[in-house]
Amino acid sequence: xxxxxxxxxxxxxVFLAFLLILTCGVFMGLKLKIxxxxxxxxxxxxxxxxxxxxxxxxxxxGNPSLLADLVYLWAIQxxxxxxxxxxxxxxxxxxxxxxxxxxxxxxxxxxxxVIAYYEAExxxxxxxxxxxxxxxxxxxxxxxxxxxxxxxFRKEYELAQEYFKKAMEIEGAPDFMKRLYADATFxxxxxxxxxxxxxxxxxxxEDERIKKIASNHLYRVKAAIDRRTxxxxxxxxxxxxxxxxxxxxxxxxxxxxxxIPKDLDxxxxxxxxKTGKVGTSIxxxxx
Amino acid sequence: MKIQAIALNTFKETIRDRILFLxxxxxxxxxxxxxxxxxxxxxxxVKIIKDVGLxxxxxxxxxxxxxxxxxxxxxxxxxxxxxxLLSKPIHRYQFILGKFFGLVLTLSLMLLLMSLVYLIVVxxxxxxxxxxxLIAIFFIFVELLLITSVAILFSCFSTPILSSVFSxxxxxxxxxxxxxxxxxxxxxxxxxxxxxxxxxxFLPDLENFNFKTEIVHxxxxxxxxxxxxxxxxIFYTLFMLVLAMLIFRRRDFI
Amino acid sequence: xTTVLKIEDVHKTFKTGFxxxxxxxxxxxxxxxxxxxxxxxxxxxxxxxxxxLKCILGLLFPEKGKIEIFGYxxxxxxxxERVGFLPENPYFYDYLTASEFLRFYSYLFSQKKRxxxxxxxxxxxxxxxxxxxxxxxxSRGMLQRIGLAQAILHDPSLLxxxxxxxxxxxxxxxxxxxxxxxxxxxxxxVFLSSHILQDIEMICDxxxxxxxxxxxxxxxxxxxxxxKILFTEITLSGISPKELEISGECVSDQGGMILLKVFDxxxxxxxxxxxxxxxxxxxxxxxxTETLEDLFVEMVKQx
Numbered sequence: 151x152x153x154x155x156x157x158x159x160x161x162x163x164v165f166l167a168f169l170l171i172l173t174c175g176v177f178m179g180l181k182l183k184i185x186x187x188x189x190x191x192x193x194x195x196x197x198x199x200x201x202x203x204x205x206x207x208x209x210x211x212g213n214p215s216l217l218a219d220l221v222y223l224w225a226i227q228x229x230x231x232x233x234x235x236x237x238x239x240x241x242x243x244x245x246x247x248x249x250x251x252x253x254x255x256x257x258x259x260x261x262x263x264v265i266a267y268y269e270a271e272x273x274x275x276x277x278x279x280x281x282x283x284x285x286x287x288x289x290x291x292x293x294x295x296x297x298x299x300x301x302x303f304r305k306e307y308e309l310a311q312e313y314f315k316k317a318m319e320i321e322g323a324p325d326f327m328k329r330l331y332a333d334a335t336f337x338x339x340x341x342x343x344x345x346x347x348x349x350x351x352x353x354x355x356e357d358e359r360i361k362k363i364a365s366n367h368l369y370r371v372k373a374a375i376d377r378r379t380x381x382x383x384x385x386x387x388x389x390x391x392x393x394x395x396x397x398x399x400x401x402x403x404x405x406x407x408x409x410i411p412k413d414l415d416x417x418x419x420x421x422x423x424k425t426g427k428v429g430t431s432i433x434x435x436x437x
Numbered sequence: 438m439k440i441q442a443i444a445l446n447t448f449k450e451t452i453r454d455r456i457l458f459l460x461x462x463x464x465x466x467x468x469x470x471x472x473x474x475x476x477x478x479x480x481x482x483v484k485i486i487k488d489v490g491l492x493x494x495x496x497x498x499x500x501x502x503x504x505x506x507x508x509x510x511x512x513x514x515x516x517x518x519x520x521x522l523l524s525k526p527i528h529r530y531q532f533i534l535g536k537f538f539g540l541v542l543t544l545s546l547m548l549l550l551m552s553l554v555y556l557i558v559v560x561x562x563x564x565x566x567x568x569x570x571l572i573a574i575f576f577i578f579v580e581l582l583l584i585t586s587v588a589i590l591f592s593c594f595s596t597p598i599l600s601s602v603f604s605x606x607x608x609x610x611x612x613x614x615x616x617x618x619x620x621x622x623x624x625x626x627x628x629x630x631x632x633x634x635x636x637x638x639f640l641p642d643l644e645n646f647n648f649k650t651e652i653v654h655x656x657x658x659x660x661x662x663x664x665x666x667x668x669x670x671i672f673y674t675l676f677m678l679v680l681a682m683l684i685f686r687r688r689d690f691i
Numbered sequence: 692x693t694t695v696l697k698i699e700d701v702h703k704t705f706k707t708g709f710x711x712x713x714x715x716x717x718x719x720x721x722x723x724x725x726x727x728x729x730x731x732x733x734x735x736x737x738x739x740x741x742x743x744l745k746c747i748l749g750l751l752f753p754e755k756g757k758i759e760i761f762g763y764x765x766x767x768x769x770x771x772e773r774v775g776f777l778p779e780n781p782y783f784y785d786y787l788t789a790s791e792f793l794r795f796y797s798y799l800f801s802q803k804k805r806x807x808x809x810x811x812x813x814x815x816x817x818x819x820x821x822x823x824x825x826x827x828x829x830s831r832g833m834l835q836r837i838g839l840a841q842a843i844l845h846d847p848s849l850l851x852x853x854x855x856x857x858x859x860x861x862x863x864x865x866x867x868x869x870x871x872x873x874x875x876x877x878x879x880x881v882f883l884s885s886h887i888l889q890d891i892e893m894i895c896d897x898x899x900x901x902x903x904x905x906x907x908x909x910x911x912x913x914x915x916x917x918x919k920i921l922f923t924e925i926t927l928s929g930i931s932p933k934e935l936e937i938s939g940e941c942v943s944d945q946g947g948m949i950l951l952k953v954f955d956x957x958x959x960x961x962x963x964x965x966x967x968x969x970x971x972x973x974x975x976x977x978x979x980t981e982t983l984e985d986l987f988v989e990m991v992k993q994x
Contacts, residue, residue: 438798438801439798439799441798442795442798442799443799445795446784446787446795449786449787449791450784450786453786516782517778517780517781517782518782518783518784520745520748520750520776520778521776521777521778521781521783521796521838521841521842522799523748523749523750524748524749524750524771524774524775524776524851525771525796525799525800526768526769526771526772526799526800527768527799528768687752689705689750689751689752690745690750690751691705691751
């Protein structure tokens, strides 16, 4: 039992306890107030200097992969912080650091490219990241595959074609890679290679489904080739006579076409003399 | 008056502590070494010197505060010098405050010296004296006030090693507690959430004193945050000191 | 005569160990110290002497009991201003010099003419030559002296000394005893704890004996120890031991020199007569009264 007689003159426990609660309340209130003030900075914002990965490795004292993980985790947080408006400036540098520290860590390449493509809307950056991924991991077809896809979305068909070719050549790449390559080739208006590739796919297909897909593509390629031929003839006709031919046979009579090409199934193409457009009688996928 | 006497004595005690000069030496080395680090970077080199310099001042300041603060009260008890001191007509709270202010005086001096080295190094690179840096350093000082009070608090009842661990934990928690806010947002509203929020508000937020990045990169800082942060630091320090006084009041010295 | 220090029924228990085990050190201590006396607080090691002192000074808080100094509650600053304390095995700030140290403590009191006071004090304890020497370089004896200096720095009316004579050489002990007696002559009250009984006996007016946390005896020393002569020790020569047997106990016989222990005053006279008649020689005659040691041993035995 504590004796009150021993109370020393000065600060009593009651007073101190009161002071304790008071100061606690004040600083907690202040903290809430401070939280409301938005600050421009978030830890690590606006990094202007970044050490290169090579030198950074020395600072890790034998734990480069750990540092890679940490930087990666931080990067994900960093890039999802919308208030840092210039956060994409160093995207590829940051991801190249992660690559230097732990080149075999695959996720960052993919995620980095995703961020670059979808959020920073920078195809070049995305491709650079994926290139690095492939460079360090030549057995990963996923990197050129995704690169090809991104290129394709942006209608950079030549690039896409290159990437799909690379992907195609990697051991273990799935079948569809070849088809993507062929398709991209088609889109680059290199109908010849496209036709050849699709033919190859058609002939080597073990699956009915794939055969069907290949034949549809072949149809499409032929249709494109044929349309091109016909359209060239129509234009020449138009130049000479100042109007579109009433039907395609006129083109033969005028000497611009040797014969009217038919589609892969042997059907005729549809021609509209008013607009001069040539189309297929059916949609390739519905065959 | 009496607090002053104890404070001056503590100042003498800590200034003569050899560990202080070791740390000061390292701080100076770091600041100068930043020059070397600048060579390794891709980008603006002066910024790295500024940032490394400020971080060194902060880091070594904290180390000094913890290493010296945790020994302050413990040493007096362990060496029994406290017997004759407390038998004099002084209140125990005067002892605590005296120790606190004495150490703060020492840390101020150390901070001043480090700042001088820092400004000189920066000057040699930019040929400008960047006075704005002093704002960042001032808030490093405020952070050190708080850390010192925590170290002294632990020193009242714990050995230096344990106290150092606790104080360091306080420092680390203080720098990551802001992350708790985002976590809490994901919790469903209810009693648990409110409890977590109260807990979050109570935890120290040392980021409130961290203006290093903003000042180095010349980012705009809302003006009212300075006064709020300063008050936050003062009241949290007061809280710790009052707690130390309470714990020390009825302590038996066997 | 005013009561300077009054302790009433003080109990102190310590809890030690990880699983708190209660050890009761003080089991109801009560004593009074009057103004101007030298009070001896005796007991074997571990009896609770130092614990009592710490309770008086506010370094420990007893769970029960009352302590008053000069009529004030013992923790009151007015009380503390008039109390000086010298702990056992004193340690002081080793990074300070002797004068820095005294100067620091003097700032804890309101004092004037500090420098003068400190210089005088240092000469009083014989340390004027070591004024600028760091305390870490002081010897044990020197530390004791600076300890005494800080205890009397503010001219206190009550001095509490915890085992002040332990570890001192005979010269040091004499010096300290003289200082204590002089302080008494100046009107101060001295309370000292010790387990060295000879010194206590020499200078104390009152004593209290504490054993196992309880005061088993206290009072004015002269009252406690009877003046009764227990026996007389006579050293003589020239008489054969056989003749002395009836009178006393022959303790030793070395080449004619006989040490005789004689009980009863009558036998002393008989021995003296015998020596005188045989023309022998008395070398010494020492009556032995009850000493504090005897009292102490008896008290402890009773427990």
